[in-house]
Amino acid sequence: MAAGADSASCSFLVNGQHAEAPEADTLLAALRDRLGLTGAKLGCGEGACGACTVLVDGEPVRSCQRTAGSVTGRRVTTVEGLAGPGPDGSLHAVQQAFALEGAAQCGYCTPGMVMSVAALLAGEPEPGDAAIDAALAGQICRCGSYPRIRRAVHRAAALAGGAPSGAGPSTASTPEPGPAAAVHDGPDDDRWGPPLPGAVHYRPDRPWDLSEPADRDYFGALGDGLVVVLGPPPPGQWNTSGGSWLHVAPDGLVTGFTGKVDVGQDNRTALRLLVAEELGVPVARVRLAMGDTDVCPFDMGTFGSRSMPDAGQALRVAAAYARTLLPARPGERRLELVSGQPELTPAARWRQAGHPHLAPGTRAAVTGARTFVSDLGRPDIWHGVVLRPPAPGAVLRDLDTAAADGHEGVLVVRTPELAGVVAADLAAAQAALADLRAGASWDIPSAPSDGDLTDFLRGHPSEGTQGGRWGGPFLHQQGSAATALESAAVRREATYTTAYIAPAALETRVAVAAWDDDGRVTVWTGTQTPFPVRAQVAAALAINEHDVRVVVPATGGGFGGKHAGGISAEAAILARHAGRPVRVHWSRPEEFSTGTLRPAAVIDVSAGAGSDGTLSGWSFTNINSGAPGIWTPYRLADQRLEYQPAASPLPQASYRALAATANNFARESMIDELAHATGTDPVQFRLRNLADERLAAVLRAVAEHVGWEAGREPIPGVGVGVACGLEKDGRVVSVAQVVIGRDRRVQVTGLITGYECGALVNPETVRGQIEGAAVMALGGAMFEEIRFTDAMITNGAFSSYRVPRIGDIPPVEVLLLDRPDLPSAGAGETPMIAIAPAIANAIFEATGRRLRSLPLTRDGLLPD
């Protein structure tokens, strides 16, 4: 195992084997870069996220905060060494429990979590929730799997029989079945395509989506069988998916192709289930190629909860055609181009879909075998770092590269697009970058600080400058809101604001670029939009789009924040200049300052109601954050809805649920205010005014489930709030309970979300998405907030930007309503939107105070 040792090396045991590394290396760098053990992940580099956790003599340590020299002579255990060595490759009880509970989404935090839990159980075989929360307080799961992680710890304790042996192998002899009726299926990790840069893999001469179907070498890539190609939807029909193709091998193995990506949300399992249903084959016989621009159909991107409605439908149609075509000539090479709408299997007749299935690949996540973008490597990859402006909009006036050029073993790259450094050694690249930074002078525009933001956004309207993606100003008028408001028995006006918040995926943005001898570049990156990124890279390099391949390997979370292709272009440019593969891996501060944020919002609402609790008059203006979710699900003859874009001082773009969270926060807070003002119970007020019967049905179901009592006696310091919303064809109702301490600490003590998104394809995935959305939304509701001075972010680190941790999370309950009679909608975003107003309304019940700004608290305390 020894590798790369030099005169200042040290030695220690890693997973029972002798290892050597330079003693000045961080332990994390030694494990990953020198020993090839990538189970320990880089999430922050400052000891604040736990992704890098390993055991040293059985104790959990943050390997990014220790030098290799500090573990000289000691015993280091990484997640790769936790299992076995049983003859059957048995998992450690903790790994087994995490897999059985489906306690991983993207899986990036999972190795660190597993190691911390293994250490906990070694010392405390049957921990309670408080002990679990304390042990995992330093770990971040940005996907919000905390409820499942807690369950997994209890399950691991049970599996291990209360006597785990810590760092050593501790396997359960009798595996228990998974969570209620959920099943594992499919290969352990069914990603199709090249796993590593430079590995031998199939590569067409030209991307399939840019070739005629007859010119695509399907059979060369896939072997004999039937290929069904569904082309893009007809012009004029908006759809994010450019069709699908499907291969059925003579042995029955089915490979579907979609341009969507799976960055942890597990749309993969649901899409496989849809194919399996239409073809009538076991889902374990269906694999998916996703997000590889050389072989997948074009796709606009994985956003807007469009995987089920767009890609799911395209794959279903191709599979349904394949079913009708298969019996004719099985086993031949046969290419069929199809279009139109075949008869699809109704959801009511589904046998596999509609039942819970755990994601394949969970075993790989818990053992550290899952290879993320940041784990991709081969010896000749160099590191690239890029000079960043000190503030948004800063323009480079002058750059003196002499000092940076003087560093040995580095290449300074200066192009019209970027200035950066490439080197074999990351520390050497960073040292040269520091000199490059010192040689730069900038023109920095004046810009506001967070305290001035509301006035700034009001005073800087724009025409919508987000690359046209969110459109320009929007105005909808129906009847006369002004007249209705004048005559309303009860009228309220209020302004709501939301702060900028960061997606903060645990894996920061990474791209690895490698050029082939024939002038084609391949970029491996965790993007949600591989095809638009292909176009961006081609434009940045002034090459043909045919000559760019973008591949999306396992990715440590996205949350709407990994759309832009800038990092891919950076890696490709640096690789071209270096003449070798280059990896660009943003640091956590870069992720905060160079990545994009959820837009801040200023929302003005005027609303009226009759004394009987009937809405009459609604005026709603969103400044800056966007129009999604601006439509009201309530009956309102007189309404005025407006979206006014503004010149944002910070870079902003997509974020999970985008503006729907802000717009629903404002609307559902105001609805609650009107309910109280008219003396109407908040649930009854909503039911009286809702125009959407499906949403009303969810509200009734949730109210019954929680035993909602109109006119219940208030309990001092305790509040329960409700909110609802309709977005992307999903219907959501959330109920929150809060307790306010004497010290003004606000504790959310319970969250329940009811959700209906048509026919449930994989209830397990939907549940996981709702739980994760509740956790993520709780952060934005309670404490997440980007702070900035003169547009420079001042809390761009996990030690200062607070994200939800396990101790922040109350019991999270999910109530699913299945509607097999309706088309399936997504579940990744809409469950976000009712959490913040439900908490705000609960705080009102507990305190009588209306809090109208997100985050609602100041680091968990009621504001003054």
Ligand code: FES
């Ligand atoms: S704690 Fe080490 S990477 Fe975050």
Ligand code: FES
């Ligand atoms: S599963 Fe925890 S960060 Fe994604």
